[in-house]
Amino acid sequence: xxxxxxxxxxxxxxxxxxxxxxxxxxxxxxxxxxxxxxxxxxxxxxxxxxxxxxxxxxxxxxxxxxxxxxxxxxxxxxxxxxxxxxxxxxxxxxxxxxxxxxxxxxxxxxxxxxxxxxxxxxxxxxxxxxxxxxxxxxxxxxxxxxxxxxxxxxxxxxxxxxxxxxxxxxxxxxxxxxxxxxxxxxxxxxxxxxxxxxxxxxxxxxxxxxxxxxxxxxxxxxxxxxxxxxxxxxxxxxxxxxxxxxxxxxxxxxxxxxxxxxxxxxxxxxxxxxxxxxxxxxxxxxxxxxxxxxxxxxxxxxxxxxxxxxx
Amino acid sequence: xxxxxxxxxxxxxxxxxxxxxxxxxxxxxxxxxxxxxxxxxxxxxxxxxxxxxxxxxxxxxxxxxxxxxxxxxxxxxxxxxxxxxxxxxxxxxxxxxxxxxxxxxxxxxxxxxxxxxxxxxxxxxxxxxxxxxxxxxxxxxxxxxxxxxxxxxxxxxxxxxxxxxxxxxxxxxxxxxxxxxxxxxxxxxxxxxxxxxxxxxxxxxxxxxxxxxxxxxxxxxxxxxxxxxxxxxxxxxxxxxxxxxxxxxxxxxxxxxxxxxxxxxxxxxxxxxxxxxxxxxxxxxxxxxxxxxxxxxxxxxxxxxxxxxxx
Numbered sequence: 114x115x116x117x118x119x120x121x122x123x124x125x126x127x128x129x130x131x132x133x134x135x136x137x138x139x140x141x142x143x144x145x146x147x148x149x150x151x152x153x154x155x156x157x158x159x160x161x162x163x164x165x166x167x168x169x170x171x172x173x174x175x176x177x178x179x180x181x182x183x184x185x186x187x188x189x190x191x192x193x194x195x196x197x198x199x200x201x202x203x204x205x206x207x208x209x210x211x212x213x214x215x216x217x218x219x220x221x222x223x224x225x226x227x228x229x230x231x232x233x234x235x236x237x238x239x240x241x242x243x244x245x246x247x248x249x250x251x252x253x254x255x256x257x258x259x260x261x262x263x264x265x266x267x268x269x270x271x272x273x274x275x276x277x278x279x280x281x282x283x284x285x286x287x288x289x290x291x292x293x294x295x296x297x298x299x300x301x302x303x304x305x306x307x308x309x310x311x312x313x314x315x316x317x318x319x320x321x322x323x324x325x326x327x328x329x330x331x332x333x334x335x336x337x338x339x340x341x342x343x344x345x346x347x348x349x350x351x352x353x354x355x356x357x358x359x360x361x362x363x364x365x366x367x368x369x370x371x372x373x374x375x376x377x378x379x380x381x382x383x384x385x386x387x388x389x390x391x392x393x394x395x396x397x398x399x400x401x402x403x404x405x406x407x408x409x410x411x412x413x414x415x416x417x418x419x420x421x422x423x424x
Numbered sequence: 425x426x427x428x429x430x431x432x433x434x435x436x437x438x439x440x441x442x443x444x445x446x447x448x449x450x451x452x453x454x455x456x457x458x459x460x461x462x463x464x465x466x467x468x469x470x471x472x473x474x475x476x477x478x479x480x481x482x483x484x485x486x487x488x489x490x491x492x493x494x495x496x497x498x499x500x501x502x503x504x505x506x507x508x509x510x511x512x513x514x515x516x517x518x519x520x521x522x523x524x525x526x527x528x529x530x531x532x533x534x535x536x537x538x539x540x541x542x543x544x545x546x547x548x549x550x551x552x553x554x555x556x557x558x559x560x561x562x563x564x565x566x567x568x569x570x571x572x573x574x575x576x577x578x579x580x581x582x583x584x585x586x587x588x589x590x591x592x593x594x595x596x597x598x599x600x601x602x603x604x605x606x607x608x609x610x611x612x613x614x615x616x617x618x619x620x621x622x623x624x625x626x627x628x629x630x631x632x633x634x635x636x637x638x639x640x641x642x643x644x645x646x647x648x649x650x651x652x653x654x655x656x657x658x659x660x661x662x663x664x665x666x667x668x669x670x671x672x673x674x675x676x677x678x679x680x681x682x683x684x685x686x687x688x689x690x691x692x693x694x695x696x697x698x699x700x701x702x703x704x705x706x707x708x709x710x711x712x713x714x715x716x717x718x719x720x721x722x723x724x725x726x727x728x729x730x731x732x733x734x735x
Contacts, residue, residue, distance in 0.1 A: 133624070135625065144455065158663075177632050214663075266597060276590070279568070310442075313442070314466060317466045321466075
């Protein structure tokens with residue numbers, strides 16, 4: 114399958130089925146695991162990764178598309194963001210989706226003895242072999258890991274070690290405490306509530322994290338479960354700005370950053386939740402004394418395109 | 425400053441200056457560092473974190489807003505995404521921006537002896553004390569670290585340890601090899617080029633990573649530096665789909681995921697680079713046999729709001 118001729122034969126034989134496998138076989142002794150294999154697969158139109166017995170534990174993460182995981186005699190249909198865990202000794206195969214092609218990242222590993230507490234150890238020795246979904250954090254961690262493998266920069270081994278530690282912890286948490294989001298939020302809020310000035314701190318932090326999606330100031334009070342008039346009062350006392358003025362200023366600052374990075378005025382307006390480009394431009398001009406386009410010209414064109422880490 | 429009365433006094437004394445400090449003082453012995461302090465600061469309108477001598481090395485990351493870092497007799501103006509590194513024994517102060525308030529995350533630490541190679545060790549023992557910018561990856565790493573501190577879930581210490589290892593590596597890389605993006609891309613491509621079928625693999629991967637911003641198929645060939653007609657031919661031979669059909673299908677799949685997550689049709693269209701909601705709806709209906717709104721009704725409403733990790 115190296116040249117055009119062989120690819121054609123392949124296509125003739127399999128119809129549209131295709132399969133790419135970028136495998137890294139390091140046999141690395143890391144601080145918490147022996148790493149057997151890591152990599153990513155892209156496969157389409159029902160391609161089958163045929164049945165094999167696992168020589169080590171494996172975590173698979175569906176980056177996009179869908180597939181079916183067969184484990185012994187069970188089958189699990191997986192979609193974007195799903196995680197599948199299987200232990201050494203079990204038999205499995207994977208069949209890529211028919212329409213939306215599969216992109217999957219995975220690691221094969223053995224836990225090092227005594228590197229982990231018994232909760233996590235017993236999970237990976239005998240995982241439930243079913244799916245959990247974690248679209249955001251697990252994806253980031255696998256992106257980081259594959260980035261380290263591909264780029265092979267200095268200290269790549271130490272960084273891979275750290276990524277894998279985080280993946281093992283995160284996947285265990287997702288399976289053991291599936292609905293952790295709410296618990297996590299409560300613990301987090303309780304910790305912040307002990308600090309001085311926490312009400313305004315939480316509001317500033319919330320606004321900074323959600324500036325794109327905040328439509329009205331009442332959303333801030335609602336999200337943080339404060340009385341709106343109480344929040345408005347302490348916010349103004351503490352910062353000297355009203356909540357609505359503060360949010361508007363922050364939206365303009367975000368808009369300026371997006372525009373400097375080369376985003377169009379239309380997309381910037383949509384991203385920041387303005388009803389139209391016109392209403393964004395009007396607000397921008399009122400605040401900055403010039404239109405977004407004039408602002409960009411003044412700033413000397415777009416910044417260098419920000420680095421986009423590929424998984 | 426605990427109640428309304430004290431806040432008013434504070435505001436009267438300082439004008440609009442404000443300052444919140446969420447400090448975590450663990451004195452943790454981790455695998456690669458002793459961690460003295462970690463936390464985040466929000467401060468506005470010229471608030472000054474007064475001059476003090478560093479008892480340990482410190483990395484500060486500007487999450488948003490701006491500030492001035494004073495180190496001994498030098499001053500560095502920092503903006504969103506900037507990283508500042510200072511070693512033990514040096515004197516510094518920080519002054520928050522006047523208009524756009526500062527949000528900063530930081531760690532104070534000492535390297536453990538023999539935990540690192542000498543390159544990284546000598547960097548943190550005597551860092552250049554100036555700024556570098558890294559808007560994306562460092563932000564993610566600090567978000568992960570603060571998330572672990574706030575949420576205090578099982579294995580939080582191991583996860584913090586892994587985050588800090590990655591932060592120390594990433595910050596060192598940014599300072600030592602500032603313009604690493606291009607080098608990294610070249611190494612990455614060279615590694616992928618050794619696999620069978622790499623041309624189509626790279627195209628599939630590129631499309632998956634950039635589906636939102638791809639406007640025309642020629643962009644894929646251009647980004648990957650392939651001859652467009654060569655790429656179109658091998659892509660079709662290998663996948664059974666033309667490049668343009670494949671991109672269109674992927675955009676519709678992404679659009680379906682955005683809509684299921686509760687994004688509006690207008691924002692989905694803008695995010696995927698369609699000229700208008702109308703052109704997105706037309707394409708969607710042609711492909712799916714129903715409008716985006718009808719699709720959402722059929723799927724039974726939005727998925728649970730995806731977890732949004734706060735820094």
